Amino acid sequence: MRTSRTARAIAAGAALCVAVACAPAPGSQIDDAAVAIPGVAATPPMGWNSWNSFGCDIDETTIRAQADALVSSGLAAAGYRYVVVDDCWYSPQRAADGTLTASPQRFPSGMAALGDYLHERGLRFGIYAGASEQTCAQLSGTYPGRTGSAGHEATDARTFASWGVDFVKYDWCSPNSDLADQKQAFVAMRDAIRATGRPMVYSINPNSGVTSNGEVPGARWDWGGVATMTRLTNDISPQWTTDTGSSGYQGVADIIDASADATPRVSAGRWTDLDMLEIGVGTSLTAAQQRSHLALWAMMAAPLVAGNDLTVMDPATAALLRTPGVLAIDQDPGAHPATSTTADGSVRTRELSGGRRAVSLSNRGATATKMSFTPTTSGPVHDAWTGAVVPVGSDGTITVTVAPGDTALFETAPGGSDQ
Known part of the structure; x- marks a missing residue:
């Protein structure tokens, strides 16, 4: 069952950064690099991610079926090309040489083979990794092991490149939410990706919960020089609005409100991530609210990453996700989000x-x-x-x-x- 990464981090005793007096001003830029990874994401990335519908319950059969549905539904032709395999794809321990390996039970063919499968269908391969010692699922006890990338950034980036990875989702889950430590971790993986020579979209989530004044790190600071995509809020929920303080989730309307002040950060290759789309996930959002979801993500020049089960998607959901006029607004090369x-x-x-x-x-x-x-x-x-x-x-x-x-x-x- 899907659970909030943020809620798990809070439950694990995450110590949140609340020392506002010693922090940069809201929106202050973390790093002065113009673009984190050159040569990628001239427009907001579009694709599909496994987490919203499957959580930790993934395997290669599931991912391949979703990829096939992405193509057969016309979503790939509409621009949804990145297939991102989220948490729980890996073996609980690293190999003897320190490299990450795929779970032999879940991905017996290996991740390079999965990448080949996706590339043969005109899709792009995305993968999840943790920025600290454990991934979010490991921190919460949902999945065994300690295979976060902290201290292994160069090795893991080379491994991802060798597998043909095109997109790295890098998640901060740790009891430590010190800004300097977060910056070191995210910059280390950015530099490791650059060093591989393979252009990979670099998507980070620096959020471990809500601070005492209601902010999260992704909302307070501008990470645009560190990552291609930076999560603005805590995890999205398939609801219109939520009680963020108690759940760690944020509803669609909550995220729409939170995005209003993030516009100066956005430019080509520096996108504000409003989290995956909840269109077609569950039954809480009305058809009208799902239209607003897509429309306002497009108005904010946000990445469009579907999260529904594509193999059981109804025609109305597929048609909504493919709406040409809305997608054209999202993908406009001018890269100016709405005000x-x-x-x-x-x-x-x-x-x-x-x-x-x-x-x-x-x-x-x-x-x-x-x-x-x-x-x-x-x-x-x-x-x-x-x-x-x-x-x-x-x-x-x-x-x-x-x-x-x-x-x-x-x-x-x-x-x-x-x-």
């Missing part, structure tokens, strides 16, 4: 390449409501969900009725701004 134009974030505007703009209208209320914006351009305005041209009213505004929890999404032609 809120209302205090509550219900209206957001994102600058797109070529002078275009995207505008989102989100209804956080319990009843349908009319929402408007004014495009100050003479060009056409398209509904990003349908591609249809949207008529402008006689008063110069576009007004639509937005269902509870839903988000209307538009793309305006070049030549003006929106308000």
